[in-house]
Amino acid sequence: MENDINKNIRFKEVEKRVKKIKGFYIHLMVYVLVNLFVIGMIAIKMNQSEKLWSWNLIQLPLFWGVGLMSHAFTVFLPSIILGRNWEEKKIKELMNKDKP
Structure with missing residues (x-):
């Protein structure tokens, strides 16, 4: 029964982790598609005399990219720093601590 x-519990944890990873990949896909569209629109509207690589062109991908990197860190970095079994060990430790 306890098994x-x-x-x-393990299934719920894995399911939660998969949803986080899926959310990151959706964020990444939207980032790429929207930035390609915006850069394409800016490039089409530019005059021949304007520089292609201007601040207006790179500010959206740059700042959004910082947000995307922080999202990646929250999804992938905890397992690297804390180890794969850290959460499970911590849960067991806290559950044993609360036993009367």
């Missing part, structure tokens, strides 16, 4: 509960 089934542990499997269910």
Whole structure:
């Protein structure tokens, strides 16, 4: 019985992790598509005398890219720094601590 509960808890944790990873990849896809569209529109509207690589062209990808990197860090970095089993060990530790 307890093994089934542990499997269910583990499944919920893995499901939550997969949703975070999926959310990051959706964010990445939107980032690429929107920035390609915006850069394309700016390039089409530019005169021949204007420089192609101006601040107006790179500010959106640059600042949004910083946000995308922070999203990537929150999704992928905790498992690198804290290890794969850190959450499971911490949960067991806290559950054992609360036992009467």
